[in-house]
Amino acid sequence: MTGGNLFEAKPGSPERKEMNPLLKLTLELGPLMIFFFANSRGPALAERFPALGELGGPLFLATAAFMVATAIALSVSWLLTRKLPIMPLVSGVVVLVFGGLTLWLQDETFIKVKPTIVNGLFAFILLGGLLFGRSLLAYVFDSAFRLTDEGWKKLTLAWGLFFIVLAVLNEIVWRNFSTDFWVAFKVWGIMPITFAFTLAMLPIITRNSLPDERSNGR
Known part of the structure; x- marks a missing residue:
């Protein structure tokens, strides 16, 4: 197996294994929801499981839960497709690095900066890909x-x-x-904004859609 086989195949490739869209959405949003839950219920969780209190305040407990959930989501994706999804992998690496720094240094700044780094990286990857004539977003949405x-x-x-x-x-x-x-804005603000933006992209999708050749057995 070559190193390139670790990652998801190019859009349209016969080697590309598609995942159920609902399951894919769950794997992508699940860690974020766990992060919100652990932060909001931090004191209760620490009281019920004293060992968790050693991590620090609610945000530190939530950060640890976020890291574990992210690792599990990537592992499940790997087990189901034997490939690593590129965009979630980038996000996961940043979560583990900045989450680890947050817990190690007991500094909330690192986990708060994480979305800035992740979104900045995604922007760099997508816009940089365009400069080289490649539309990398197809890797994310080709199954849809x-x-x-x-x-x-x-x-x-x-x-x-x-x-x-x-x-x-x-x-x-x-x-x-x-x-x-x-934390609340990260979950209940960013998600609606992203959903609204996605709806705003529908005209572009509609005007530029191709017939689904896969439904014709190709």
């Missing part, structure tokens, strides 16, 4: 729909710019509001 090359370029550009907006929003919120507000 098929677009023309021009459609993927437009969608990739839009998402690249959107990730920059998310990075800026995270910086504004964590630097100017409380930790609890930042």
